[in-house]
Amino acid sequence: MEELELIYGAISRFWKNILSFLAICCIAGAVPVSNDGKNSVIVNDQYQFEWSVSGEDIYFTVTAQTTGFVALGVLPETGMEDEDVCIVGIYPDGTVYINDYHAHEPSIPHLDVEEGGTEDWLLVDVSETETATTATFYRKLVTADPLNDQPILPGVARLVWSYGEADPTDFDNIILQRETTGVVEVVLVEP
Template sequence: MLLHVNYYAKGSEISLRTSSSILGLMYKKIYSIGIVIVMMATLVAGCASGEDDAEPTTLPPKEVAIDGIVTQDEYEGSMELNSRLTLYWRTAGENIVMALVGDTDGMVSIGFDPSVGMKDADMVIAWIEDGALSIFDCYGTGASGPHPKDADLGGQDDILEAAGSESGGVTTVEFMRPLAASDDYDKDIATDGPTTLIWAYSGSDSFTAQHSSRGSATLEI
């Protein structure tokens, strides 16, 4: 009987030792898995934090292609001066790009900040003839004209770039000029308030053509 009891006692000891070994291995595995989970959680949190702290991507401003063609969303703003003439604009640093699209195959013009009528207006007059653009930086010297070129008055031509096209009886003229006046025959175009405009078009390609229609408007950029 004693031997029988000792046999079971030894068997129990072996069983306990085996169980302890298994438990030890299980604890080690659980501990290792816990470390892996903590490391993964830290990595994910770090990635999320990096995404939150990342600066948003800023797309460069859309540029106007001065090619005599007005495309959708090319300009920041537009204004119907009347049912047959539309003005478009987009600022470009210290300059402004404008487009006149007129339902005419003759002259189109725009003037800035007149005192009365055409007097003292800084004007751009343009037309397309035989596929070629003629465009002039002018100044109104009287309420009803004339409007000689700036260069003829001792100023300078401040049209920096221009292009035009004529198709199907529609004339399109695009041009770039400074926002700020650069001589006595130029006017500022305000970006923080209104600028008075005068406009006109005719059915003839001529610097002195009689206007088919004309008017005034207020531009706010």
Template sequence: MSCTARDVFIAVFFCLLSSTNLAGASENSLDLDSNFFLSWKAEDGAIYFKARVKTAGYVGVGVSLNGTISDTDICIGGVKDNETYFWDYYGLPGGKLERDECLMCNLTSVTEINGTTTLKFMRYFITEENDFGVNITDSKLYLMCVYGDSDEVYVSNMTVGSKLINLLNYEHPPTTTPSGCNGIYSLPVSCLRLFVSSFFAMFSTFV
């Protein structure tokens, strides 16, 4: 291998490495089950969530201290009769949900297309709503993800998933995402061009 080809190869390696680290640090994602894909990004005291779920009903994302509905702080949204809805809920003893009039989440968008609902919203780290709010800090909380097959929000018709993680420092993002979802890693055009140049440079040394 010539010196020039080697130098280009090393440059490509570190370019790819830095690209992966930067992308992973800014956005995280995981699959709760075969129907629920979630990604999020922390920025300026808030977390920006995007949930893509195979349902024509409601979709919700929130946090909990013990992984149960009874102490969850969750935002739920969907589309009903071509109109969007979005509410903040908190859990009560006995597994009931109460709508919170002090909304600490801001809806970005919610769509329902061909049986798949996509919910995007922003939630502040610190809630000052009432005693039921759960703050997001640099420690582990239960990430709560729920959905239903209709737009009537009842615990009895709710599919619930939970995962104990640190939302602000998620260490193990997946390497693959479901079909139709964008991955969290991207290759800059400059790196792609450099890779192609490196390939032909190395190839020429062996012919």
């Protein structure tokens, strides 16, 4: 009996993985790859990310081919308004920055703290080479700032990926450029 349950579990996981794979391929055209048990998505040759869930927290590591900022956002189930965006990077002098944003209209994010909200994306590490920035950051799956953040729930999540060619000179005056911004749908937390 136990053996049967094990086989059933393995088959069910297999199909779940296949369905996740197909969901990502069909919706976003991105190719998911497995990396040391972590989940990861190559959005294109300029941007890729990994994620892992630990208790109530979700960790992301984003690598983008830029020495400017990298950004990752969470969209509501439908529509392009109310993006919840994390923007992170490192200045040439080594100073790092990470800020939590809310975009009422697509691609024009405003600092959560300027709107009575809280910083919920927290930095683990950011580093830069001559051509690329890699940042690891995390937040609670469901933050205590519902007006400015989107919850990350089991099932398909709609994410915004973005990067900028330069570091921001004004944290509350950033526009996510169309050429370097897109949406990817991915199962971050298994239903």
